[in-house]
Amino acid sequence: MDINVVNSLTYEDFVKIFGSVVEKCPLISAAVWSRRPFKDLADIETHITEFIHSLPDSGKEGILRCHPDLAGRDLQSGTLTRESQEEQSQAGMDTLDSAEIRRMYRLNAQYKERFGFPFVICARLNKKAEILQQLSERIMNDRAAEREGAIEEVKKICSLRLRNIVLSDIQTKL
Numbered sequence: 001m002d003i004n005v006v007n008s009l010t011y012e013d014f015v016k017i018f019g020s021v022v023e024k025c026p027l028i029s030a031a032v033w034s035r036r037p038f039k040d041l042a043d044i045e046t047h048i049t050e051f052i053h054s055l056p057d058s059g060k061e062g063i064l065r066c067h068p069d070l071a072g073r074d075l076q077s078g079t080l081t082r083e084s085q086e087e088q089s090q091a092g093m094d095t096l097d098s099a100e101i102r103r104m105y106r107l108n109a110q111y112k113e114r115f116g117f118p119f120v121i122c123a124r125l126n127k128k129a130e131i132l133q134q135l136s137e138r139i140m141n142d143r144a145a146e147r148e149g150a151i152e153e154v155k156k157i158c159s160l161r162l163r164n165i166v167l168s169d170i171q172t173k174l
């Protein structure tokens with residue numbers, strides 16, 4: 001996607017294209033649009049990261065609360081966003097056996113109970129064994145450390161979704 005095209009997008013089209021790079025948080029792209037013109041894709045990512053880091057803890061936790069559980073209700077009922085569905089399937093969340101599903105439900109519930117926001121990890125960079133391992137380890141963290149770690153995962157998810165948008169645009173052009 002040519003950066004000059006991106007820089008000439010109306011904010012409606014910019015949000016339509018980039019609004020889902022942070023799960024269910026189109027506000028972030030709607031805010032970042034004002035920072036155009038962007039030098040390149042990395043520049044958009046930098047502005048998104050800066051926006052997220054500028055938020056108070058409550059704002060960061062709000063972003064985390066917009067994420068569906070891994071192997072949770074939304075996956076079971078088929079109501080995940082397209083991006084989340086692809087990411088969770090790729091990590092094998094849709095092929096867990098009943099014992100693994102029960103373990104994910106239990107650990108996700110315990111994690112939410114402790115922190116008041118859901119466990120978030122970049123599913124594209126982890127397979128189910130690693131996800132279960134991370135969930136059972138990270139639940140022991142203190143809240144501040146866990147909030148920051150989870151936001152780092154949101155940034156990884158965002159980075160991969162941004163790249164997907166650019167790549168899919170190039171593919172439609174070819």
Ligand SMILES: NC(=O)NC1=NC(=O)NC1=O
Nearest residue numbers: 084087119120121122123
């Ligand atoms: N709770 C989560 O970590 N959810 C997710 N991580 C991803 O990479 N995609 C999701 O839906």
